[in-house]
Amino acid sequence: MFDTMTLTKVIGGLCGTFLVFLLGGWAADLIYATGGGHGDHHEQAYIIEVEGDDHSEEVVExxxxxxxxxxxxxxxxxxEFRPCKACHSVEPGEHGIGPSLYGVVGRTVGAEDGFGYSGSLVAVADVWNADHLNDFLERPSGFAPGTAMNFNGVRKIEDRANLIAYLDSLDD
Structure with missing residues (x-):
């Protein structure tokens, strides 16, 4: 059924089709080129001025x-603690994926018995005070690079403060 001549015609047809598409793309680039490629830099035709748009950086207080x-x-x-319940417990000594957070405010970092902490976390701070917890909860991987905690953080500072107040209220 397939002899050498038929196979040659099929391959030639495929190559011819690709050549037509290649030449068509090249022709379209020549006709509709906008000057945006290969070193052709043209100035913008017109600029729209917008009031109050001074491109100054906002100062974050x-x-x-x-x-x-x-x-x-x-x-x-x-x-705010609801998402934390997936990995942490507030009961003393009951660990989940993460350590128990009962009495975490004021506790020595890495001191919860029966839980293996990541080394980078233990090396960052001595005691979990409100400032360290704030920095950690904002972005755990930024506070303790290499931490095993897979959490993006709490963005709003008020939410972090409320969460720390809740954790502080749990212990005696």
Whole structure:
């Protein structure tokens, strides 16, 4: 059924088709070129001025965490703790994927018995005070690079303060 001549015609037809597509693309680039490639840089035809658009960087006001922490609500922090329940427990000595967070505020880092901490976490801080917890909860991988905790962090500083107030309210 397939002899050498038929196979040659099929391969020639495929190559011819690809050549037509290649030449068609090249012709379209010549006709509809916008000058955006290979070193052709043209100035913009016109610029639209927008009032109040001075491209200045906004200055982010640095807020003292102790001020926010003073007004934190443990009740609101309990709601912030809901996602943490997937990996952490608030019962003493009961570990999940993460260690028990009962009494974590004021506790020595890496001191929870029966849980293996990642080495980078233990090397970052001595005691879990409110400032260390704030920094950790903002972005765990930024506070302790190489930590095994797979969590993106809590973005809002008020939410972090509420969560820390809740954790502080758990122990005696």
């Amino acid at each position: 640095e807020v003292d965490f102790s001020v926010i922490m003073a007004s934190a609500s443990a009740a609101d922090g309990e709601g």
